[in-house]
Amino acid sequence: MKVKRNLALSDSGFLFNPSTGDSFSINPIGQEIFHLLKEGKSQQDIEKYILENYMTDKDTVEKDFYDFTVMLKNFKLVEDNE
């Protein structure tokens, strides 16, 4: 999954979509996932990164990653062919 290239994410978690004018707020861990997605990292890589850096478990990360990416799709923030 690739997030759209033209999206701008500020350090405070403010995301702007210049194509539509929509703006969003993302929490810190969501911002990290967003950056990793933008870099082209795979789901496996991202889940591994979260598990290495946060106090959580694999099931939780998998569920939450799925939920987060569903919301990205819902908000039309990923490339259309994804």
Place this chain on the structure above:
Amino acid sequence: MKRQYERPVIQKLNTGIMNKFGTRTEYEPYTHIDGVSVKSLIEQFGSPVFVMSERTIRENYRDAVRAFTTRYPKVQFAWSYKTNYLNAVCDVFHQEGSWAEVVSRFEYEKALHNGVPGNKIIFNGPDKTDDDLTVAIENNSPIHIDHLDELYRLTQLASDMAKRPNVAIRINMDTGVYPMWDRFGFNYENGAAWDAINKIMTSDHLNLVGLHTHIGTYMLSPSAYAAAATKMCDLALGIRRKYDKVIEYIDMGGGFASKNTLKGAYLRGSDTVPGIDEFAEAISSAFLNAEFKKGELPYLYLETGRALVDNAGFLLGSVISNKRLADGRRATIMDFGVNILFTSFWYDHKISPAQGFGTYTEDTVIYGPLCMNIDVVRENISLPPLKAGDHVVVHYVGAYNITQSMQFIALRPPVVMIDMQGKPHIIKKKEVLATLEKDEVTPDYLKEFKL
């Protein structure tokens, strides 16, 4: 070192449109009740569990007594059993000096069993059988007559028993609020109240000692009580003039709102509900301004329930799961539902996470665990991301939830009371299947089957 995990959240910002559901409401986790940690309570008693704070009950009661007795000299509270009739809760009120106010035979028996003398049990309610009335007459309890059929039956019973029971009649009236409560008692405006008074006063069998009203529930307007108190005093003075009879007490019932937030209200109850002092001021002023002669000031009885116990009750629960609804909203499923949180049908209960959380929140629907579509605890609440196993505290659940809860799909949880020293006590055990089946009778011919 690994960092604290929080679920990733993205939410769309809608500039310029007011959020109908208000801003974020919870800034601090609610980790302790009267010094006892929520986590330890759940570890010890399971989840969900109701928790009552003895300290809060006593503080509420003393505050209410202070509010009234500093304004009016003759005040007596009677604990409204239907609001919360767990014996431990009733006993705290009785220890503080409260009488009992009951509306059914089993509540009446409960009050007697708790040690309340019969003459300090106020017997209200529209459904009193001949047997109920006989017991109340024998115990010299003040009987509050709701309708003419009860009046006639009571007169006959008193005659048969050669006793003269102390009675009051229940009055309903227009107090300037909508909807008007006119289904209980006799109406003031249409003359029904005077008709009943005349019947009692011309009977030798009943001793009219009081007048009673209960103008509504969750009343937000002290002025309605002022209007009601003025009319009640007017009736008492009228009886004094017409029959030369001094009315001993006027019972203003209950109905003072708690700080809970009604559904559809824009502002939270904690910001809008009048304090007990405002109700006390309205009622006391009306009593003092009425033209009672010296030495004939009636006692003011109060049957306050909700306002004295709602904030003393907490429901601790846990998150079962999260899911995303078709429209993108977050839904969180809790281990407590509307079967034990009946008041969620009319309140937007305050719900706090019981553990630390970050700064991000999401609009969330809170569902209970029942396999029924009606099981919605909050239709929309702004909460930080919660994960399965996290604990929450539901506030203001001390009134009507324990008495109205039912074993629908799920059995009822235990109730714990934290005493003045911060020690939790079980005051109602967790139900088991046997609790539910105790009174069931299955005919023998149905017990065997082959599948």
